[in-house]
Amino acid sequence: MNAIDSYITPDGRTIGAPVMEMKNITLRFGGVVAIKDISFDIREGEIRAIIGPNGAGKSSMLNVMNGFYHPQEGEVHFRGEKRGPMRPHQIAHQGIARTFQNIALFKGMSTLDNIMTGRLTHMKTGMFSQIKWWGAAQREEVENRELVEKIIDFLEIQTIRKTPVGRLPYGLQKRVELGRALAAEPKLLLLDEPMAGMNVEEKEDMSRFILDVNDEFGTTIALIEHDMGVVMDIADRVVVMDYGKKIGDGTPEEVRTNQDVIDAYLGVAHD
């Protein structure tokens, strides 16, 4: 595939050059091979889904992308450059944000504060102006608060602004976590099962938010999802993993008719 290729989606969005390229990634935990020689790319502006049965290695793949796991083999290229050894917090500063399969919010803080933490990569005033507060620190706080309030409006969570997140129901927590990731204004947004455990209505809301984020802010998104219906609806392209291997890659239509994928989902039983 040519790196400067771009394509137009059926609904008319232009998908650009690759933002992230995974090249021959292999990740092992002791004897377990979680990811086996997988390559794929994620392009500017697209919604890229990663699907596969339980234990296929999807979350591990996301963890490689944001530097949580270091693959034994292979290269990660982000925005045209090969990534050296980096800590996750450095990768966050490069513009990659994510949510977790098991919600990872800051339980002791309010919704507002949780989403404000998403702005930390953009907040630069030093400790001494923070001590002084009046002036630079307060100005920065207010500016970032304005953006966060927009996200709060966008996600329709105004009423829980000051509620400690530990007290929120599961679906709302997922939404707040999305808000925190969005607050970073990431170049690449990674979502690990954003709709897991939600009812139909909540799933529809979440799908709408994901589509809107992609549409309004042009954010590139990679997401893991089990619900095939949702994936077919919102993804531009899909990677299919099974037992750490890539068994399919293409548009939802192509993937759905791929015999290996059908076998993985219907045929061989996985626990």
Add this chain to the structure above:
Amino acid sequence: MIYREAGDFKTSYAKDQQTFPIAFDRWGYFITLAFAFLVVPFIINDYWINAVVLPFLIYAIAAIGLNILTGYCGQVSLGSGGFMAVGAYAAYKLMTGFPDLNIVFVIFLSGGITALVGMLFGLPSLRIKGFYLAVATLAAQFFLVWLFNKVPWFYNYSASGQISAPERSIFGYAVTGANALPAVSYLFCLCFVVILAWAARNLTRGANGRKWMAIRDMDIAAEIIGVNPLKTKLTAFGVSSFYIGIAGAMLFAVYLGAAEVGEAFGISKSFLILFMVIIGGLGSIFGSFAGAAFMVLMPVLLKNVMVGQLGWPTDLAAHFEFVIVGGLIVLFLIVEPHGLAQLWRLAKEKLRLWPFPH
């Protein structure tokens, strides 16, 4: 009906971030400050200043310090006594080594030195957590006390092994040494408390505080959103030790006047500060004050009641005090981990609805 935010709508985000969003609280705060500065020095007697108010102010600084580390950043420390000793000995060395240095600088510099020492002992926190970190800080506590005992340079080779504060004054008023008037010492401490509490509030209300709390609540997620764990934990250790060092310097120079390290800054001091933070409320500046007030006042009150009124022997009263403190700690840990500060918040919630409960 007076105490509420109705009719007190926030028109900007800056206003929404105020320390005291409710006008009533804001006024209460200013009145308390004015009272503390303008009225208290004239009405209070020396017994109260020495038995209650001075220790309260100084321990409040230490409690804010430990609260920053433990309450905001989630790093348990049993080394507060040792870090207070660092502040005290730094102040002693600075006062005796540089007699012309202003006492205000001495105290801030002592805090700075303690901050560096605290960051050094904070280094293991990147690798170890919770119980193991507590043990490591406990080791620091014993090491520091041992160090100040064993190396005579720290106490200027004095025969008694004690350190004692020479007289220093500002604006002609002695604040340390035998000639310091209690009211002057009080005002001196009060100035430090107000400035340091204000700084702590500012450090915890914005980006910096959120970094600390993110590490406290879930360090993995904190790292994912771009928080550097080592740097963040070390700033917490640094800032916390700065406060604790200042408290140590003031306890020694302003309050005690003379000190012996094991007695003044032993492990029991570490626990005292920790109890203040737990009872007052983890992660609350106000709670640090409440906890300090509680732990300072309670023994005085108990003694007055049990020894003064009931005529119990002093040692029995002292033991009873242990029982009460121990019981309260357990109670707070189980029932209200956010301490007195949370009880105060709940009381205010009720008050806001009063007199119509719904």
